[in-house]
Amino acid sequence: MSDPSPHPTAEAPALPPVRYRVSGMDCAKDAAQIERAAQGAGVASDAVKVSAATHVMTLRASEADLPAIEAAVSATGYGFERIAEGEDAAPAHQDPAYRRALWIVVVLNLGYGVVEMVGGFWAGSQALLADALDFIGDGAITFLGLLAIGWSLAWRARSAMIQGVFLGVLGLGVIATTVWRAFAGTPPEAGLMGLFGLIALAVNVAAVLPLLRFRKGDANMRAVWLFSRNDAIGNAAVVVAAGLVWWLGSAWPDLIVALAIAGLFLHSSWSIIRDARADLRER
Structure with missing residues (x-):
């Protein structure tokens, strides 16, 4: 009797992006600091991006994890305002x-x-x-x-x-x-x-x-x-x-x-x- 082949593991559905306007940042170095703070709260490096051009942070995380992530990035001293889905994220x-x-x-x-x-x-x-x-x-x-x-x-x-x-x-x-x-x-x-x-x-x-x-x-x-x-x-x-x-x-x-x-x-x-x-x- 042959061993049954293992069932393929279903991939977790991709999390929708969550965006924030960032105030107080000046340059790419500030953007990198914010990204490191988010990663320190458990966000994968490829799941967070802060644009120095538009001053917008985009991350993929569950709603349950957002409070801890928001607290971590707010500790950097910059301001963060969540952008509602479908809202324009125009630069300042x-x-x-x-x-x-x-x-x-x-x-x-x-x-x-x-x-x-x-x-x-x-x-x-x-x-x-x-x-x-x-x-x-x-x-x-x-x-x-x-x-x-x-x-x-x-x-x-x-x-x-x-x-x-x-x-x-x-x-x-x-x-x-x-x-x-x-x-x-x-x-x-x-x-x-x-x-x-x-x-x-x-x-x-x-x-x-x-x-x-x-x-x-x-x-x-x-x-x-x-x-x-x-x-x-x-x-x-x-x-x-x-x-x-x-x-x-x-x-x-x-x-x-x-x-x-x-x-x-x-x-x-x-x-x-x-x-x-x-x-x-x-x-």
């Missing part, structure tokens, strides 16, 4: 609220940039002129970011690269004109300088607030955030410089702040270019 940069925030930034920065440029010449302040250039550059580059919303990650990264180079050139230009003014300048009108600086600070706070929730994202989103953040820091510095000019009766506080704003330009330029290169390597 395609959020309509982000478009509205960008339009607010464009209108406020271009409009007040022109006003502050006139005020800088009127007050004879190099710091105000540098800040006005920052306003105008911010508005122009944010408009480029608005155009780039529908582009692929690679082209958005190239857009951010242009923004970074532009910001670097702007910083070098401010340094050159400030050095020239150091040999030929007279103390600016402190009252006008402080007034325009205070108004600029209020305008920038109004522009930065809508962008706070979008400061994490791809290189293009981070570039827009850095431009707006720079403006607010520069405005506060201009107000302080105006007080020192009034107190000391010297042009040096004005020139020093202009150089500091230029240094902030160069630092952010490097950050934007670095992030853009990382996104391009990822593609």
Whole structure:
């Protein structure tokens, strides 16, 4: 009597994918960290994928295992929001609220940039002129970011690269004109300088607030955030410089702040270019 052949083992049905929007991540390294956290909770390496481009985590796990997995990935410090079946998982940069925030930034920065440029010449302040250039550059580059919303990650990264180079050139230009003014300048009108600086600070706070929730994202989103953040820091510095000019009766506080704003330009330029290169390597 022959031995009966073993019955073939039925394969377990494939688990449906579960998707989550991830907030707070910046790059592929963050995506890998989240994947490792999920794997530590028992998810197979081929059953979890976090996209640095779309900020979406896709995993295959049973509903019974999800609470433990969610707790493990939440411990990484990033935010997770489950995407309902059939719901669009559009990246954060395609959020309509982000478009509205960008339009607010464009209108406020271009409009007040022109006003502050006139005020800088009127007050004879190099710091105000540098800040006005920052306003105008911010508005122009944010408009480029608005155009780039529908582009692929690679082209958005190239857009951010242009923004970074532009910001670097702007910083070098401010340094050159400030050095020239150091040999030929007279103390600016402190009252006008402080007034325009205070108004600029209020305008920038109004522009930065809508962008706070979008400061994490791809290189293009981070570039827009850095431009707006720079403006607010520069405005506060201009107000302080105006007080020192009034107190000391010297042009040096004005020139020093202009150089500091230029240094902030160069630092952010490097950050934007670095992030853009990382996104391009990822593609």
